Amino acid sequence: xxxxFIQRAVMQGIPLLYGSTGExxxxxxxxxxxxxxxxxxxxxxxxxxxxxxxxxSAETVNPILAVIIxxxxxxxxxxxxxxxxxxxxxxxxxxxxxxxLALTTFGVGFGNFFGGSLIKLTNSDTPSIAxxxxxxxxxxxxxxxxxxxxxxxxxxxxSFLAYAAIIIAIVVSIFFNRTRKGLHLRAIGENPxxxxxxxxxxxxxxxxxxCIGSIIAGLGGLYYVMDYADGIWSNNAFGDRGWLAIALVIxxxxxxxxxxxGSILFGGLLxxxxxxxxxxxxxxxxxxxxxxxxxxxxxxxxxxRNKKENQPPASLGLSYxxxxx
Amino acid sequence: xxxSASKSHEPLFHVVKRASIPLWQSLLIRAGAILAALIVAGLxxxxxxxxxxxxxxxxxxxxxxxxEKRIWNLFQGIALLLCVSLAVTPAFKMKFWNIGAxxxxxxxxxxxxxxxxxxxxxxxxxxxMLVMVVTSVVSGAVWALIPAIFKAKWNTNETLFTLMMNYxxxxxxSYFSYKYSVPKGSGSIGIINSSTKIGWFxxxxxxxxxxxxxxxxxxTFILYVYxxxxxxxxxxxxxxxxENTAKYIGINVxxxxxxxxxxxxxxxxxAGLIMVAGTxxxxxxxxxxxxxxxxxMVSWLAKFNPIMMxxxxxxxxxxxxxxxxxxxxxxxxxxxxxxxxxxxxxFIIGSEFFINYSIKFRESKKExxxx
Numbered sequence: 001x002x003x004x005f006i007q008r009a010v011m012q013g014i015p016l017l018y019g020s021t022g023e024x025x026x027x028x029x030x031x032x033x034x035x036x037x038x039x040x041x042x043x044x045x046x047x048x049x050x051x052x053x054x055x056x057s058a059e060t061v062n063p064i065l066a067v068i069i070x071x072x073x074x075x076x077x078x079x080x081x082x083x084x085x086x087x088x089x090x091x092x093x094x095x096x097x098x099x100x101l102a103l104t105t106f107g108v109g110f111g112n113f114f115g116g117s118l119i120k121l122t123n124s125d126t127p128s129i130a131x132x133x134x135x136x137x138x139x140x141x142x143x144x145x146x147x148x149x150x151x152x153x154x155x156x157x158x159s160f161l162a163y164a165a166i167i168i169a170i171v172v173s174i175f176f177n178r179t180r181k182g183l184h185l186r187a188i189g190e191n192p193x194x195x196x197x198x199x200x201x202x203x204x205x206x207x208x209x210x211c212i213g214s215i216i217a218g219l220g221g222l223y224y225v226m227d228y229a230d231g232i233w234s235n236n237a238f239g240d241r242g243w244l245a246i247a248l249v250i251x252x253x254x255x256x257x258x259x260x261x262g263s264i265l266f267g268g269l270l271x272x273x274x275x276x277x278x279x280x281x282x283x284x285x286x287x288x289x290x291x292x293x294x295x296x297x298x299x300x301x302x303x304x305r306n307k308k309e310n311q312p313p314a315s316l317g318l319s320y321x322x323x324x325x
Numbered sequence: 326x327x328x329s330a331s332k333s334h335e336p337l338f339h340v341v342k343r344a345s346i347p348l349w350q351s352l353l354i355r356a357g358a359i360l361a362a363l364i365v366a367g368l369x370x371x372x373x374x375x376x377x378x379x380x381x382x383x384x385x386x387x388x389x390x391x392x393e394k395r396i397w398n399l400f401q402g403i404a405l406l407l408c409v410s411l412a413v414t415p416a417f418k419m420k421f422w423n424i425g426a427x428x429x430x431x432x433x434x435x436x437x438x439x440x441x442x443x444x445x446x447x448x449x450x451x452x453x454m455l456v457m458v459v460t461s462v463v464s465g466a467v468w469a470l471i472p473a474i475f476k477a478k479w480n481t482n483e484t485l486f487t488l489m490m491n492y493x494x495x496x497x498x499s500y501f502s503y504k505y506s507v508p509k510g511s512g513s514i515g516i517i518n519s520s521t522k523i524g525w526f527x528x529x530x531x532x533x534x535x536x537x538x539x540x541x542x543x544x545t546f547i548l549y550v551y552x553x554x555x556x557x558x559x560x561x562x563x564x565x566x567x568e569n570t571a572k573y574i575g576i577n578v579x580x581x582x583x584x585x586x587x588x589x590x591x592x593x594x595x596a597g598l599i600m601v602a603g604t605x606x607x608x609x610x611x612x613x614x615x616x617x618x619x620x621x622m623v624s625w626l627a628k629f630n631p632i633m634m635x636x637x638x639x640x641x642x643x644x645x646x647x648x649x650x651x652x653x654x655x656x657x658x659x660x661x662x663x664x665x666x667x668x669x670x671x672f673i674i675g676s677e678f679f680i681n682y683s684i685k686f687r688e689s690k691k692e693x694x695x696x
Contacts, residue, residue: 034424084671092678097422098625099486101618102670109663116658117373135413139407146493170382220386235658250485287494303481312482317422321342 005268010158011228013042013267017165017239018220019245020259021172025189027249029206030189030315031089033101036217037242038107039081043218044225045111047079048233051226053133058066070222079220082108090206093319104242113236135231152320161223164289168216178254184188185209189313192320200322220245229320230286243271244270247295253302253310266291331391336388338686344353351680358470358676359600359640360625362669367670374655383649388650391645401604402642403635408599409620410634411541411629412592415585416469417621418552420565421476425487428494429590431610432468433461433597434496438517441601442505445523453523456678458595465594466587468494473586477579491617494559495610497636516606526603530535538605544592549631561585593617622670641666 001074019036026033027154050073055061081103088099118129139159174183187195188205196202224238227233252259269291273284302310367378374381390396391452407427409426414424438458448456462665507515518525529535552558560581564571573580600612623641648662 088671088674091673091684094674096626096675097424098622098670101424101621101675102667102674105615105618105622105663106671109660109667112660114666116660149326149355151585164432235660245490247489250482252393282502283501285496285500285503286497289493292492292496296486296489296493299486300475300479300481303475303479306479317484 001275005209005271006264007285008271008274009264009268010162011267012270013219013265014150014158014162014165014264015224015228015241016245016248016266017263018223019170019217019242020248021165021169021256022213022215022217023246023254024213024252024259025172025185025216025270026210027254027313027316028185028189028232029209030192030313030320031085031206032034032096032100032128032316032317033085033103033210033213034097035081035085035107036100036242036246037041038104039078039109039217040207040221040224040245041107041238042077042081042113042221043074043215044221044238045233046218047074047222047227048131049073049114049118050127051131051231052129054068055131055133058161061137063137066134067175068227070134070138073214074110074218074222077212079211081218082214085214086210088206089319090203090210093321096317096319111238115235120216124314125128127232127303131226131231131233135226138226138231159223159234160225161219163189165219165223166260168259172302173255173257186313189315192315193322195320196320202322206320217242244291247291250302250312251295252314253298269294327696332441338684340682341666341685343681343683346680348494354676354679355673358672359669362672363569365672366665366668369381369434369664370651372523374657376655385644385647385653388648388654390644391650394449395558395646397534397644399642400538402457402646403638404534404538405596405600405604406616406623406642407621407634408596409593409616410546410594410623410638411463411544411631412589413620414548414589414624414629414631414634415552415561417624418565419474419561419582419585420453422585423472423487423586423589424484424621425469425472425490425617425618426492426589426593426596427613427615428487429465429468429593430597430600430617431491431498431608432610432615433496433594434601435597435606436460436502436594437598437601438514439501441523445518445521450523458598459599461601462594463593465592467589469586469590469593473583476586476644477582479576485644498608498610498612506613513609515605518606526599527607534603537599540595540599540603544595545631545635552629552631557581557584598665619624619666626673628668642668644669 005172019040021072022034022039023033026036049069051066054066054069058065085099085103087094088094115129138161161197174182176186184200185205186194187198188200192202220239220314222243224241225233229237244266248259248262252262270288272290273279273287276287363382367381370376370381371378388395388540389399395623409430412429413423413426421508437457437460440453440460444453469487472481472483472490473488475486476483505514507513524534526536529539552561560571560576563574563576564578564581568578571581596616597613601608605612619641623634623637626637643664645662647657648665651657652659
């Protein structure tokens with residue numbers, strides 16, 4: 001029971017972890033990307049489109065191609081979304097909140113549109129988008145997991161994308177704290193004018209960090225649809241997870257390594273209502289409120305304690321125009 | 326796409342902030358952006374569906390304003406969106422990024438719906454309506470006040486705070502949807518008082534949406550005057566321009582933040598009331614339907630001018646209704662409208678750059694291209 005609870009919590013948490021790691025990279029560069037929910041949708045649907053076209057065209061599904069094609073198409077989709085955001089906010093100095101929200105409207109619409117119309121557009125005769133074969137390839141667990149009993153189930157039963165999420169989060173956190181490039185990026189997020197004066201190419205860093213952030217966030221969408229949902233796309237099933245990923249960024253006080261544990265906690269809070277006995281429907285709805293309440297509490301506490309290292313990047317949300325100094 | 330300046334000694338072009346721009350020029354740039362967006366959207370539709378873009382636009386216009394009923398629906402849609410946009414505007418002008426309008430409107434709607442459920446047989450219709458108005462306004466205002474207090478006292482990030490408040494409001498609505506669901510356990514409330522129509526806005530001249538539209542029109546003018554010609558409005562814009570200036574000239578910034586957010590939330594509450602009592606006659610988690618977020622774009626695109634906001638919300642609602650017509654006509658998913666809206670907004674946001682900045686090219690023989 002407890003093992004299966006943790007296992008489900010991790011599976012719920014992984015998309016959030018991807019989303020929050022991506023958003024942390026973006027925010028460290030000083031850009032509040034509220035388009036993350038849309039980007040995650042696009043990441044998911046692009047992977048689905050790739051896999052769908054491949055499954056429709058191939059006679060037999062080659063497991064390696066079945067993983068690589070959706071992976072690449074998902075990354076391409078989220079990269080394009082990231083680029084739209086970059087061009088508008090970095091090159092054209094437009095308002096980040098407005099651009100991000102427009103990106104979310106667009107991305108969610110894009111996901112639901114193709115999710116609902118893909119079959120008609122490709123004149124296919126399948127009744128629904130169920131990429132069971134592809135999903136199987138994604139979900140291949142480690143071979144020795146079953147032999148290890150509950151330890152195996154707890155630690156080794158996930159798919160490669162789940163481990164990748166954790167590795168990416170650790171790498172990103174090392175990148176921020178231990179490398180010169182990470183330091184540069186943080187400097188830009190705190191004060192782009194100073195970073196510029198120090199000879200750092202602000203725009204290039206911002207472009208790269210935002211695009212990489214988008215790609216990582218998009219993988220969260222891919223994980224959700226291929227792994228968690230067994231390759232079955234249904235519109236709006238992804239729900240508010242993108243916003244929850246942004247919440248997780250605050251919860252983790254802009255540290256990807258903290259957000260590994262945070263994502264599992266959020267995942268647990270998301271499914272807690274299933275594991276508490278004798279809950280009525282309305283009480284379940286109240287329990288589902290928990291992740292958001294916790295986030296607000298964290299937000300309040302960090303602003304009240306006002307510790308320097310726990311604050312959002314100082315120039316978060318402001319666009320940088322060199323000649324305005 | 327334009328490229329940032331290269332590392333050579335003299336860049337190909339550089340960007341200068343414009344001091345001002347003639348009105349006609351800025352309108353021209355915006356019109357150009359919308360036109361370009363429509364062309365891109367038309368091409369996209371063509372590639373997806375293989376339909377003649379002109380047919381598609383004809384369907385779109387017909388879908389938005391083809392019949393008298395559609396025109397009423399169009400204006401009703403504009404009224405709802407405009408009302409939420411009006412609500413977020415004072416806060417935005419103050420540079421308080423209230424992205425919680427969705428939740429604030431939902432709380433207003435929830436309060437109205439609960440009054441309808443609980444007091445329909447206890448109070449007389451007129452008193453009930455009064456109670457509904459008061460409770461929705463208060464609930465919307467309270468939902469906005471909470472983040473405002475923390476912002477004023479501890480400078481808590483309001484964007485993220487108000488965002489989270491949306492989902493708490495959603496869960497509260499879904500809690501009450503189960504609590505009062507008809508039939509029990511279905512999770513949806515259904516039309517409240519469908520036979521007695523107690524707590525519904527009355528029809529005027531046989532038009533069920535006319536009262537909604539009138540309320541929003543009045544609100545628009547009040548807010549225009551409030552922002553442009555009142556002391557409060559002036560204080561809001563000073564705080565928005567520079568908090569330090571505001572402190573220096575003796576404006577109590579905390580008080581302005583809290584007062585403005587109460588106003589913002591209260592108007593959201595009215596929007597919620599209109600959605601419940603004047604439109605849906607029920608409450609569900611999707612009653613506000615993302616308008617809280619779209620409103621931010623509407624308000625920003627109109628440069629926080631309530632009269633201009635009518636035009637921007639007209640544009641967005643028109644596209645929405647038109648795109649819905651396309652998708653039902655050609656049997657596509659209705660989210661098509663979100664894609665079109667997204668594209669148009671990208672273009673308009675992008676065009677702002679050319680209004681605020683001008684590009685100076687290096688004097689050279691080479692033909693330089695900016696885009």
